[in-house]
Amino acid sequence: MSAISVGQAVVLGVVEGVTEFLPVSSTGHLKITEGLMNIPVDDTAVVGFTAVIQVGAIAAVLVYFFKDIVRIVSAWGRGLRDREERQHHDYKFAWWVIYATIPIVIVGLAAKPLIDGALGSLWVVAVSLIVGSGAMWAADQMGRHKRGEDDTTFKDAMLVGCSQILALLFPGFSRSGATMSTALVLDLDRVAATRLSFFLGIPALTGAGLYELKDAVGAGVGVVPLAVGTAVSFVVAYGSIAWLLKFVAKHSFNAFVIYRIVVGVLLLGLLGSGALHA
Numbered sequence: 001m002s003a004i005s006v007g008q009a010v011v012l013g014v015v016e017g018v019t020e021f022l023p024v025s026s027t028g029h030l031k032i033t034e035g036l037m038n039i040p041v042d043d044t045a046v047v048g049f050t051a052v053i054q055v056g057a058i059a060a061v062l063v064y065f066f067k068d069i070v071r072i073v074s075a076w077g078r079g080l081r082d083r084e085e086r087q088h089h090d091y092k093f094a095w096w097v098i099y100a101t102i103p104i105v106i107v108g109l110a111a112k113p114l115i116d117g118a119l120g121s122l123w124v125v126a127v128s129l130i131v132g133s134g135a136m137w138a139a140d141q142m143g144r145h146k147r148g149e150d151d152t153t154f155k156d157a158m159l160v161g162c163s164q165i166l167a168l169l170f171p172g173f174s175r176s177g178a179t180m181s182t183a184l185v186l187d188l189d190r191v192a193a194t195r196l197s198f199f200l201g202i203p204a205l206t207g208a209g210l211y212e213l214k215d216a217v218g219a220g221v222g223v224v225p226l227a228v229g230t231a232v233s234f235v236v237a238y239g240s241i242a243w244l245l246k247f248v249a250k251h252s253f254n255a256f257v258i259y260r261i262v263v264g265v266l267l268l269g270l271l272g273s274g275a276l277h278a
Contacts, residue, residue, distance in 0.1 A: 017236025100161025
């Protein structure tokens with residue numbers, strides 16, 4: 001019998017699609033939702049399932065930014081053949097995304113037992129939601145929002161890429177929240193920070209999903225729930241991406257900060273009262 005039913009897969013797919021790219025922590029929300037549905041958050045199959053359905057959200061990014069991705073990959077390909085093309089920003093940016101992904105891959109593989117175990121606790125999620133909110137608010141206030149996407153540098157990409165490790169080690173901190181906050185501190189504007197977060201998430205999340213696929217299927221998650229959860233995640237994530245880019249063009253991140261604090265406090269209350277198990 002599958003560790004996750006089709007109905008639960010639909011719910012988790014919606015949660016993943018809505019929260020993957022919003023700076024509110026998809027991992028945290030998935031763990032909370034799993035806890036509310038009495039799904040063991042530390043089960044190998046469940047951990048694998050949540051990683052795999054992220055691929056649906058990543059597919060939404062690939063479709064939404066298809067023209068940008070083709071432009072960047074094409075520039076990278078031309079640069080490999082032509083020395084003059086290597087001065088093009090898109091060629092450099094492609095390499096920066098590759099380099100910026102290496103740190104999270106190394107940490108992810110080295111710390112996987114800890115990430116799947118003690119760090120997966122809902123107590124960690126609750127505290128990370130609140131602490132991450134403070135970091136996001138401070139970054140939004142500190143940033144001068146004066147640099148656009150074409151102004152990004154290798155240093156920007158590496159620092160933002162490395163910040164993904166915070167979300168990897170502390171689910172609830174939010175990969176999007178960490179990367180966007182770091183980009184804001186580096187004075188990128190909100191739209192540029194958001195787009196950079198999207199592009200850096202493509203290799204990291206895709207790799208994690210493919211790596212966990214064998215564990216998800218082998219440990220008891222059926223192919224149908226996996227397919228349904230991934231498909232739902234794709235559809236919902238596409239709408240979420242479109243909404244977020246429009247939102248950050250005109251608003252600060254304060255709404256997300258307040259929301260994260262409320263969810264974190266509520267989660268602490270549920271855990272403290274015993275209504276929810278960590």
